[in-house]
Amino acid sequence: MTTANTTATCEVCGNQYDMAFEVRAQGATHVFDSFECAIHALAPVCEHCKCRIIGHGVQAGGQFFCCAHCARQAAGTEAIRDRV
Structure with a gap:
C-alpha cells in the first residue's frame, strides 16, 4: 500500500503515482494508477x-x-x- 511519502508503479502503464492503489484478486495483489489500467489488466x-x-x-x-x-x-x- 502507498503512503503520502511514497510512490508506487502501475503494473500496466509503468506510471509512478503517489495515489496508486492495490487490488487483491484471486490471491494476487496488483498495483494500478487508474481504474482504466485495472480494467485493462483484470x-x-x-x-x-x-x-x-x-x-x-x-x-x-x-x-x-x-x-x-x-x-x-x-x-x-x-x-x-x-x-x-
Whole structure:
C-alpha cells in the first residue's frame, strides 16, 4: 500500500503515482494508477466481440460474454436474455 511519502508503479502503464492503489484478486495483489489500467489488466474479455466486460455480463457454456446478444451469437444459447 502507498503512503503520502511514497510512490508506487502501475503494473500496466509503468506510471509512478503517489495515489496508486492495490487490488487483491484471486490471491494476487496488483498495483494500478487508474481504474482504466485495472480494467485493462483484470476485466474478462467477451468471447464473441472481445470487448472488456466491465458490467455484469453473462455466462453461457462456461464462457463469459458482455451481453446476451453476444452469448446467443457465439454459444447459440437462445434462452439468454438481457434484463428488460
